[in-house]
Amino acid sequence: MVFRWTIRILFIDTDASGRIHYTSLFRYFEAAEIEFFRHIDSAHQYSELGFPRVHVECDYRSAIRCDDVLVIEVSVGRLGNASIDLRFLVLKDEVEVARGKVVIAGMDRSTQRARPLPDVLRERLEPYVAAI
Amino acid sequence: MVFRWTIRILFIDTDASGRIHYTSLFRYFEAAEIEFFRHIDSAHQYSELGFPRVHVECDYRSAIRCDDVLVIEVSVGRLGNASIDLRFLVLKDEVEVARGKVVIAGMDRSTQRARPLPDVLRERLEPYVAAI
Amino acid sequence: MVFRWTIRILFIDTDASGRIHYTSLFRYFEAAEIEFFRHIDSAHQYSELGFPRVHVECDYRSAIRCDDVLVIEVSVGRLGNASIDLRFLVLKDEVEVARGKVVIAGMDRSTQRARPLPDVLRERLEPYVAAI
Amino acid sequence: MVFRWTIRILFIDTDASGRIHYTSLFRYFEAAEIEFFRHIDSAHQYSELGFPRVHVECDYRSAIRCDDVLVIEVSVGRLGNASIDLRFLVLKDEVEVARGKVVIAGMDRSTQRARPLPDVLRERLEPYVAAI
Secondary structure, eight states: EEEEEEOOOOOGGGGGTTOTTTHHHHHHHHHHHHHHHTTTTTTTTGGEEOOOEEEEEEEOOSSSOOEEEEEEEEEEEEOOOOOOOOEEEEETTTTTEEEEEEEEEOOOOOTTTTTOHHHHHHHHGGGGBOOO | OEEEEEEEEOGGGBBBTSSBBHHHHHHHHHHHHHHHHHTOOOOOOSSEEEOOOOEEEEEOOOOOTTTTTEEEEEEEEEOOOEEEEEEEEEEEEEEEEEEEEEEEEEEEETTOOOOOOOOHHHHHHHBBBOOO | OOOEEEOOOOGGGGGGTTSBBBTHHHHHHHHHEEEEEEEEOOOGGSEEEEEOOOEEEEEOOOOOTTEEEEEEEEEEEEESEEEEEEEEEEETTTEEEEEEEEEEEEETTTOBBBBBHHHHHHHGHHHHOOOO | OEEEEEEEEOGGGTTSSSSSSSTHHHEEEEEEEEHHHHTTOOOOOGEEEEOOOEEEEEEEEOOTTTTEEEEEEEEEEEEEESSEEEEEEEEEEEEEEEEEEEEEEEETTTTTOOOOOOHHHHHHHHGGBBBO
8 A cells, every 4th residue: 555645846846957956855755744644543743752764865766847746655665663664656647756765763752762663553554564 | 233144055045047045045044143143142042032033024136046155234123122123134245135124022932922122132232223 | 806725834844943934934925826826827937927026024923833724815915017916814723823925026037127017917816906 | 085064053954843854954965065066176066067966865863953063074985977976974073963875966957968977076076985
C-alpha cells in the first residue's frame, strides 16, 4: 500500500534557474508525511511522542517547474524499534521526477530521549512497508 | 542613530523571475532586528518578554538579485507603551532599493498578555528613534 | 464577490514560539493569488506580463498554529492603470485572524517597464473590487 | 584542506519544536557552497555552467537551536567527470552536530545538457578532496 498526496508547485518554490529550488521538495515531503499520519489516524504531532529527523535524502531526476502538479507516494522503507524510514516517490504525469527518504526517530517530548514506537502506530504503519 | 547590517543575497532567496522573492527581505529584516537588539545589549528572545509581530510592511523600489550586497539600516519609528515600530532602509550601492516597517508588541510569555516595555529597553532604544 | 481559498498550516510554517512564523502567511497569500487568477482564467504568470510586488503588508490579530485550517478571502482593493491592489482576509472558524494587502504592478517582461493592465484582465477583476 | 564558514542560526530557522527546522541546514549548505566557490575564485553561478543538484542528504546528530553559532567545513568527497560531491561537516563548539552531502552536476545552461567540469575548476577543487 502507498498513500498518495497531490500538490501544485508554487512560484515561491522556484529559484532563479527557473526551476524548483531543491529544498522545496522537503517542504512537500513534510506535508505528505503529516497527511499520511492523519490518514492512518495517527497525527503524531499531537502526542507526547516527537519525531525529530535523523537522516534525510533526495535524488532529483528531472526538472520541476512552477505550477507542475506532482503526486507524492508515501510508503515505509523499514520500521525500526524506535524509528521509521519513510519513502517518497515523486511523480509528474506518472513519471518519476524525484525520490526521497526521511528517517524519523521516536522521542519522548518530556525527557527528550529515544522511545520505542507504540504498538498501535506500528500496526497502522505495517501495511505501508514496501519491498524496496 | 541607526544600526547598519550588511547581508549578501543568496541563490535560495531568488525566484523564477531571476530576482529576489519579495518575502526574502523579511528574513533579513528579522536577522537585522536580532543583531540590532544584540548590539544594544537587549537580545530580546532570551527574556520572559516575547515580541510577536502585529504589523509588517515593505515597499520595493528596484530589483534585487542574487549576490547583491545590501546594507540594512535599522531605526525606530515610534516607541509605544508596549510596542516598537522598527524601520528598515535597504540600500544597494548607497541607493534605496526597499523600505520596511515591522511593529512588534511586548507580550508576557507566561500569560500571553500585552506587557509594557521595560524601562531599560526603552532607554536603549530611544537614541534610535528617527524623525520619520 | 470574493474568491475563497482554504489552506492548512504546516509544521514547517511554525517557529520556536510554537505559532506560525509571520512570513508564512505571505506564502499563502501568493498561493491564493495564483489560484484566484487561475479561477478568473487569467493565470498571469504565463503571459508576457509580469507582476512584481511593489508594496506588501499584513496585520496579525490572533495566534495561528500548526494544523489550523484557514480560509483566505481574496478581493481587489483598487484597480490602477497598471497596478492591482489585492486584499487577503484570513479567517479561522469564521473569525478574522489576519488581513493582508499586496500591490502588484504590471510589467512587460521583455522591456522590464511598466505596462497598463490588459482590458480583458481588468474586466475579469472588476467584480472582485470591494468597497473597503 | 577544508573551507570554513561560520553562521548564526536565526529565529526564522526554528520550528515549533523549539529547535532548527531540518531544512534550514540546506540553506546554510548552499550559502557555504557559494562562499567556498567564491573563495577558490570560481563563483559558479556567473558562468555558462549551471550546477543543478542531483542528490542531497543530511544526518542530524544533536539539536540545533536559535542563535547557535555553527562552523560549516566544506570539502569535496569525489570529483566526477561532470559532477562534484560536496561534503559539509557542521560543528557546534567543535563537536559534530550534523553532516551533509550535496552532489551537483555540471550542466550547460544553454543546451541544458551535462557538461564535463572545466580543467581550471577541477584544479582548484582538487586540494579540497578529502579522504572520507
